[in-house]
Amino acid sequence: MSKNIPEKVSNRLTLYHSILAEYMEAGIESISSPQIAQRLGIDDSQVRKDFKLLNNAGKCRVGYHVKELKDSIEKTLGFATVKDAFIVGAGHLGLALAKYDNFNSYGLNILALFDNDPHKIDIQVNNKQIFHISKLPNLAQRLNVEIAILTVPRQFAQQVADYIIQSSQIKYIWNFTPAVLKVPSHIKVWNENLIASFVQFACKDFE
Amino acid sequence: MSKNIPEKVSNRLTLYHSILAEYMEAGIESISSPQIAQRLGIDDSQVRKDFKLLNNAGKCRVGYHVKELKDSIEKTLGFATVKDAFIVGAGHLGLALAKYDNFNSYGLNILALFDNDPHKIDIQVNNKQIFHISKLPNLAQRLNVEIAILTVPRQFAQQVADYIIQSSQIKYIWNFTPAVLKVPSHIKVWNENLIASFVQFACKDFE
DNA sequence: TTTAAATCGTGATTTTTTTCTTTATTTGTT
DNA sequence: AACAAATAAAGAAAAAAATCACGATTTAAA
Numbered sequence: 001m002s003k004n005i006p007e008k009v010s011n012r013l014t015l016y017h018s019i020l021a022e023y024m025e026a027g028i029e030s031i032s033s034p035q036i037a038q039r040l041g042i043d044d045s046q047v048r049k050d051f052k053l054l055n056n057a058g059k060c061r062v063g064y065h066v067k068e069l070k071d072s073i074e075k076t077l078g079f080a081t082v083k084d085a086f087i088v089g090a091g092h093l094g095l096a097l098a099k100y101d102n103f104n105s106y107g108l109n110i111l112a113l114f115d116n117d118p119h120k121i122d123i124q125v126n127n128k129q130i131f132h133i134s135k136l137p138n139l140a141q142r143l144n145v146e147i148a149i150l151t152v153p154r155q156f157a158q159q160v161a162d163y164i165i166q167s168s169q170i171k172y173i174w175n176f177t178p179a180v181l182k183v184p185s186h187i188k189v190w191n192e193n194l195i196a197s198f199v200q201f202a203c204k205d206f207e
Numbered sequence: 208m209s210k211n212i213p214e215k216v217s218n219r220l221t222l223y224h225s226i227l228a229e230y231m232e233a234g235i236e237s238i239s240s241p242q243i244a245q246r247l248g249i250d251d252s253q254v255r256k257d258f259k260l261l262n263n264a265g266k267c268r269v270g271y272h273v274k275e276l277k278d279s280i281e282k283t284l285g286f287a288t289v290k291d292a293f294i295v296g297a298g299h300l301g302l303a304l305a306k307y308d309n310f311n312s313y314g315l316n317i318l319a320l321f322d323n324d325p326h327k328i329d330i331q332v333n334n335k336q337i338f339h340i341s342k343l344p345n346l347a348q349r350l351n352v353e354i355a356i357l358t359v360p361r362q363f364a365q366q367v368a369d370y371i372i373q374s375s376q377i378k379y380i381w382n383f384t385p386a387v388l389k390v391p392s393h394i395k396v397w398n399e400n401l402i403a404s405f406v407q408f409a410c411k412d413f414e
Numbered sequence: 415t416t417t418a419a420a421t422c423g424t425g426a427t428t429t430t431t432t433t434c435t436t437t438a439t440t441t442g443t444t
Numbered sequence: 445a446a447c448a449a450a451t452a453a454a455g456a457a458a459a460a461a462a463t464c465a466c467g468a469t470t471t472a473a474a
Binding site: 007010011013014015018019022039040077078083091092093095096097099100102103106107108154172174178179180182190191192193194195196197198199200201202 | 214217218220221222225226229246247284285290298299300302303304306307309310313314315361379381385386387389397398399400401402403404405406407408409
């Protein structure tokens with residue numbers, strides 16, 4: 001399963017995965033830890049330690065087998081387990097995510113979008129329909145969806161979160177709004193904090 | 208300055224900041240470390256340690272002064288220092304970011320967008336104009352812009368990065384594409400890896 | 415005034431993460 | 445066949461981060 005992988009490691013694993021996908025496309029069969037390390041600006045023993053977590057052995061003087069490693073990462077991170085989700089908020093960000101086909105290859109399957117703007121209802125985005133938010137509880141139940149991706153404007157974030165929590169079986173909220181949501185303890189929230197991200201970027205690299 | 212703040216700490220600081228902004232709006236003047244800790248599901252001594260880094264003293268039995276703390280975080284994270292940026296790629300994600308007014312209060316000022324689609328040229332988004340990508344080098348120089356926010360489709364990411372690096376003075380790339388960019392060492396890249404983020408969410412909380 | 419509860423501050427401890435060092439293996443070259 | 449170079453593996457050491465624990469302080473209530 002995908003347990004016991006620390007956050008930092010899984011973050012690096014996705015970066016390795018991206019590089020491996022590139023090597024695959026280029027038809028290269030082996031890759032060494034220093035190659036990867038250099039590309040990401042990290043220590044090569046770090047890379048090997050991470051691979052060891054995957055129980056993936058390399059070969060001295062040659063490196064690791066690209067395809068094996070890639071498969072191994074996909075298995076460890078659970079890319080094969082499909083998780084269905086709804087996007088709540090069909091603004092630009094919601095639409096961008098709905099069109100982001102990559103999600104599918106990583107196990108995230110977006111089924112539909114929700115909004116309260118009557119003009120947006122029934123529009124199709126990348127084969128996914130936009131419904132009125134009031135349809136969410138029913139649809140979540142019928143389709144057994146537990147993940148909501150919240151992309152509404154900040155000022156409505158708490159209110160919408162409250163609504164979907166109390167009226168449906170949503171258990172996981174991937175929060176793209178800058179609001180820090182107040183939720184009961186059985187609801188898991190993951191904050192995709194773009195501000196935090198930028199600040200880290202800024203703090204880390206500017207002087 | 209914003210130096211010496213570890214990534215994890217600055218990430219938490221932005222979350223504290225969000226909560227503090229909420230308290231300010233509600234007219235509440237004090238906040239305690241257990242209150243914040245509970246909201247974020249972390250340890251309260253962690254919160255106090257972070258505040259100590261800001262040289263911000265609290266008061267026993269009362270807590271911290273909301274406004275002071277908020278100002279202190281803003282100062283530490285450099286929200287007052289305006290950093291100009293261009294968005295490269297005027298798709299949904301680029302437009303979403305262009306409309307994300309919050310950036311401004313955190314010191315990120317988006318001046319314009321760039322794309323190669325003739326249909327998009329000269330459109331105004333949130334008072335920012337979309338230019339043809341070929342105009343970027345000249346404008347970057349004239350406006351002294353060093354940050355590019357890359358929101359083009361994955362397959363063009365490297366090519367566009369190469370172009371802006373060799374033809375302009377862009378030094379920092381905030382990379383929203385899933386590609387791991389190959390760049391010279393004087394260019395700093397920050398990967399906003401939504402896949403990684405989702406995987407962390409998924410690994411952390413599902414079982 | 416005393417007591418109890420809440421909270422800060424901080425040093426100690428533990429855990430986690432990263433880096434360093436050494437050894438062993440493989441491959442290509444002389 | 446011997447040697448050199450590249451690389452993995454694994455343990456040791458160091459650094460960083462999180463948690464624990466407890467004394468000190470403040471406030472409110474008894």
